[in-house]
Amino acid sequence: MEMTLRFLGATQEVTGSCHLLTIDGKQVLLDCGLIQGGRAVELRNHEPFAFQVSTIDAVVLSHAHIDHSGRLPLLAKLGFDGPIYTNKATAELCTVMLKDAAMLQQRDNERLNKKRKKQQLEPISALFDQQDVDKAISQFVPLDYQVENPIVPHVSVRLFDAGHILGSAIVSLQLGEGSQQKAIVFSGDLGRAGMPILRDPTLIDNADLVLMESTYGNRLHRSxxxxxxxxxxxxxxxxxxxxxxxxxxxxxxxxxxxxxxxxxxxxxxxxxxxxxxxxxxxxxxxxxxxxxxxxxxxxxxxxxxxxxxxxxxxxxxxxxxxxxxxxxxxxxxxxxxxxxxxxxxxxxxxxxxxxxxxxxxxxxxxxxxxxxxxxxxxxxxxxxxxxxxxxxxxxxxxxxxxxxxxxxSAHADQAELLRWYRHFNHQPPLILVHGETTAQQGLVDAIQQDKSSAPQALAIAAHGDKLDLNGLPQLVWC
Missing domain, CATH: 3.40.50.10890 (Rossmann fold)
Structure with a gap:
């Protein structure tokens, strides 16, 4: 059975989270976020997706922050009409955040086109509008934490509280059947233990592969x-x-x-x-x-x-x-x-x-x-x-x-990331996403210092990397 994972966003950078899971001909996106930064960086949002939108069967959204959810209206605008699975509170927050994102898209696009006109350049369209937001919101399927839900054939999802913002989720995917079954855990954005309002990030016992954010992989927060x-x-x-x-x-x-x-x-x-x-x-x-x-x-x-x-x-x-x-x-x-x-x-x-x-x-x-x-x-x-x-x-x-x-900070620091990962049994293969290269390398160095808890395999995802999930516990790149 074909099982692959492509890394298409938040690779050696912090924003634009997007990963594509393919299993037995079905395709599931993990997040579909906006790329954020300076003007030149944000123009990358206008580039075509690295996949055919018509082939996407479902989306699993980790949380409502725009760098994880912000291109969902664009996905809907381009024809995606499948379900978007996420926690109930995330669905409610996205109603607020994506509406605001549409307003900002329209406003910023008007300003940009005024400059382009002066430069005698062709105008460009806004990424999406309120109608596209409404369409995307109508596709949300709210899920409770810790309940397993089938989403496409051979794939089920269970969400756990990530403690980052309200409704934020660690995504646990069960793939395949029988001896080929794999458990993939995507951290989303991990919060911090002991912070106000929200519960601590959930510790997970088992996985065949872990995708972990690394925003603050090279630093420790103040107490x-x-x-x-x-x-x-x-x-x-x-x-x-x-x-x-x-x-x-x-x-x-x-x-x-x-x-x-x-x-x-x-x-x-x-x-x-x-x-x-x-x-x-x-x-x-x-x-x-x-x-x-x-x-x-x-x-x-x-x-x-x-x-x-x-x-x-x-x-x-x-x-x-x-x-x-x-x-x-x-x-x-x-x-x-x-x-x-x-x-x-x-x-x-x-x-x-x-x-x-x-x-x-x-x-x-x-x-x-x-x-x-x-x-x-x-x-x-x-x-x-x-x-x-x-x-x-x-x-x-x-x-x-x-x-x-x-x-x-609502993001786990280096020590907290290590503590969360080391709770897994048998140190499963680990791939770092959602971090700048210096932060990721700092986390790699810290991981490798303790040989007793080092992952079976370790990598920093690069944009476009494609992993053969049948090859686990080795990291076999396609």
């Missing part, structure tokens, strides 16, 4: 206690010394809700009563409501807190939702005492750009970077120390104090 102490110090200095505003570019799903929860838990300790806290992101506001409606997926600490404080929801209690554009613009008339949580998380769009225009050049303001910043994004430029950003065609000096809080 949770150190992270909380660092945030407390930032707020204390902002109150006593800076006396400006604090800007937090945040991913609308996951990071924004985590920040709201922290601001509730530590309101007194961080003296937050002196501040007006605004969630300035329509998408984050909608996503927060999805979080609230999926209470059963939260960790025990979150549930215990809500039981002990009836009527006081920890994601709603001390924050103002800034829904309209006019409300957002009014915030720029306030010069001190504001904490603004706004998208986008990598500073390459959304309302945070407008707030940067009014605050980034002010030395009395603070910017807290609290998530991964892909190469080529304005957020990465800030982290790398770039002295200016171009916003709406203008150069804005970076004078605000910049703080990079790695301990808030």
């Amino acid at each position: 949770w206690d150190e992270t909380i102490a660092e945030l407390k110090q930032i707020f204390a200095k902002a109150i006593t010394e800076s006396r400006g505003n604090i800007l937090l570019p945040a991913f609308s799903v996951g990071r924004a809700q985590e920040l709201l929860y922290l601001f509730h838990l530590y309101a007194k300790e961080w003296d937050l009563s002196r501040w007006k806290i605004c969630l300035d992101s329509p998408m984050a506001i909608e996503a927060t409501r999805v979080y609230i409606n999926n209470y059963p997926l939260m960790d025990e600490d979150f549930k215990r807190f809500t039981r002990m404080h009836p009527g006081e929801h920890p994601l709603l209690s001390n924050v103002e939702f800034t829904q309209s554009t006019d409300e957002s613009m009014l915030l720029n008339e306030v010069h001190q005492g504001l904490i603004i949580i706004a998208g986008s998380g990598m500073c390459n769009g959304g309302r945070i750009r407008c707030h940067f225009e009014h605050n980034l050049w002010r030395p009395e303001c603070d910017v807290i970077i609290c998530g991964y910043q892909a190469e080529g994004t304005p957020g990465r430029a800030l982290v790398d120390g770039q002295p200016e950003l171009t916003i709406r065609g203008k150069s804005v000096k970076v004078a605000a104090k910049l703080h990079t809080i790695g301990g808030l």
